[in-house]
Amino acid sequence: MTNIIETEELTKYYGFLFWKRNEPALSRLTIKIPEGSVFGFLGPNGAGKTTTIKLVMDLIRPTEGSVKVFGRSPDDMEVKKMLGFLPDCPAFSSYLSAYDFLNICAKLLKIPPSERRKKIYEVLCIVKMEKHAKSKVGGFSRGMIQRIGIAQAILNNPKLLVLDEPLVGLDPHGRQDLKDIITSQKDKGTTVFFSSHILSDVEKICDRIGILNKGILLCSGRIDELLSxxxxxxxxxxxxxxxxxxxxxxxxxxxxxxxxxxxxxxxxxxxxxxxxxxxxxxxxxxxxxxxxxxxxxxxxxxxxxxxxxxx
Ligand SMILES: Nc1ncnc2c1ncn2[C@@H]1O[C@H](COP(=O)(O)OP(=O)(O)OP(=O)(O)O)[C@@H](O)[C@H]1O
Ligand SMILES: [Mg+2]
Missing domain, CATH: 3.30.70.240 (Alpha-Beta Plaits)
Structure with missing residues (x-):
């Protein structure tokens, strides 16, 4: 089985003084996420979930240990092309329409001009925001912004989808839509790695979970094998x-x-x-x-x- 994400003793300290080191935000995390799995990353506030996601996304660098994505360093451009990412607090330029924002994303992702419009409407339909294509992001609710964030994350048909708290801000219909999106991504062979506090949803959509507390991995594995x-x-x-x-x-x-x-x-x-x-x-x-x-x-x-x- 190929591992899409593999970490080895991954450790992160956020800044330290010479005479005193803070507690690590993440301590010696060793975890493997196999291809095609939906992996739910759980833990109380401050456990280190976002820190791990940022390390996987190459937004911060490890203090010690290593992380490999598709078997390579996460700063590899070939790796970045295969990723879709939703950060924990998505914020977009408020004066742009949903379509214009996604068009900028499509340009950055080098989606050919002839395919952009079709692709943007395709993802807007998936997140049920096609009616708001021309509306300004500044007038969107928290849940609508979250939907646009999910739309940009799946715009380039990623092979790995990394979502930090994707269920936050979504109403029950939105949560169901997101669960359907994750399931259909899995059916296409995409590996999904996401953090969440909504355990009932995680239980329904994940085949694997990991639980972190105070930067330490308490357990990880197949959900059906972990639950007694x-x-x-x-x-x-x-x-x-x-x-x-x-x-x-x-x-x-x-x-x-x-x-x-x-x-x-x-x-x-x-x-x-x-x-x-x-x-x-x-x-x-x-x-x-x-x-x-x-x-x-x-x-x-x-x-x-x-x-x-x-x-
Ligand atoms: N930029 C930063 N500078 C200093 N400390 C930080 C920084 N970001 C996070 N931390 C600390 O690292 C620890 C882990 O934070 P992290 O954001 O990874 O937790 P989390 O599991 O995502 O929590 P939540 O469920 O609240 O999103 C916390 O103690 C936090 O205070
Ligand atoms: Mg977080």
Whole structure:
């Protein structure tokens, strides 16, 4: 598997005096982000997420350690051509229209003049801002500016999309639109690396996450492997009420399904497994089981609280 971003002991101190070093904003971050993944970067305020993103984007330089993007140094022009970026507080010239702003971006990205108009309207439609193409950015709301920022980030069909807090300022429709945009970028093979505090959205769209606290990486990996299994969910086929009744008294949750079947939730895996296995021996195929997992929110608080002793 190719890694699109790879950091090795990446460390950043923001300025220091000879006799006293500040705490590092980022400390020995070693992380790999494979091609085609949607990676959510999480952590409390001041954890070091924006610092990491700036290092990846070559906006600041590491104090120690290294970062590679597409296997190269992030200051390589070939790397920059493959990137799309949304900064944490996008701000654009207020006197420009949305179209004019994107036209400047298209020129900088060297999109041929004959293709610019089509491409700009294509991205404006993706972020649902085509009706505001001729309106001045200065009159836009926070969410509208965020949408224009996302439009410029995807203008050059990036192979890596880096978004710092892209969900900030978006209403529920905007958040859904952004989730759809990220999913469609992933479907095109784009790798997405973004930071966010909205854990429920991260859980839905990411396949991988990393959690930072006080500049230290607490964990990273596939989301389905990180979240602990907390129990079992059993679906009992319609017409098998006798099985449901037998298992019901051990279940922590019971739902009668519209199709006449039952959904039972068990917290105690071992007991539930042996009960379900003996029911399945008598009636093979009558029950389908899936593991239930803790939510990303539960996992996040568990990890961050456990690390509160880290200095
Ligand atoms: N330009 C700077 N000069 C000095 N210190 C800075 C600078 N930028 C960030 N820091 C410090 O580095 C640490 C990490 O900040 P960073 O912006 O990377 O956090 P973050 O995880 O993005 O937080 P948030 O969720 O609030 O956006 C913080 O302690 C912050 O005060
Ligand atoms: Mg930040």
């Amino acid at each position: 299994v907390t129990g079992i969910r059993a679906h009992i086929n319609p017409g098998r009420d006798e099985i449901a009744k037998e298992l019901m008294e051990h279940a922590s949750g019971t739902i009668k399904l519209p199709n006449g079947g039952w959904e039972l939730v068990f917290q105690n895996n071992n007991q539930a497994e042996s009960l379900i296995n003996s029911a399945l021996e008598k009636s093979p195929g009558a029950i389908a089981i899936t593991p239930t997992r803790e939510s990303l929110e539960e996992f996040f608080f568990r990890k961050v609280e456990n690390s509160s002793g880290i200095q």
